[in-house]
Amino acid sequence: MIEVEAQIYIKRDGIVFLNPQKVALLDEIVRSGSLSAAAKSLKISYQHAWTMIKEMNRTAPELLVVKQRGGVNGGGAEISEYGKNIMKEYQMINDTLRKMVGQINVEINL
Numbered sequence: 001m002i003e004v005e006a007q008i009y010i011k012r013d014g015i016v017f018l019n020p021q022k023v024a025l026l027d028e029i030v031r032s033g034s035l036s037a038a039a040k041s042l043k044i045s046y047q048h049a050w051t052m053i054k055e056m057n058r059t060a061p062e063l064l065v066v067k068q069r070g071g072v073n074g075g076g077a078e079i080s081e082y083g084k085n086i087m088k089e090y091q092m093i094n095d096t097l098r099k100m101v102g103q104i105n106v107e108i109n110l
Contacts, residue, residue, distance in 0.1 A: 022052050
């Protein structure tokens with residue numbers, strides 16, 4: 001069976017701002033409150049996760065993720081209000097795209 005698939009890559013000034021892996025990382029940070037736990041859950045290195053966060057924060061007009069240093073109470077990572085809004089927008093775009101791709105797959109005759 002032939003099937004069409006699509007993924008969303010959102011660019012800002014020619015640089016990939018959001019993609020499925022970055023959004024998955026943001027989702028895991030919301031769930032766990034920790035960049036380290038999010039990276040572990042996604043089976044990526046902490047360094048790679050931190051690099052993705054820095055890229056998103058550098059590309060965005062506002063910070064998406066606010067990271068707190070460890071200490072007596074431990075550190076953590078938190079998604080900003082702007083970040084939460086971006087995640088909602090990405091999900092709306094993704095839902096629309098999924099419906100369109102589903103319709104294409106119904107109509108395809110290859």
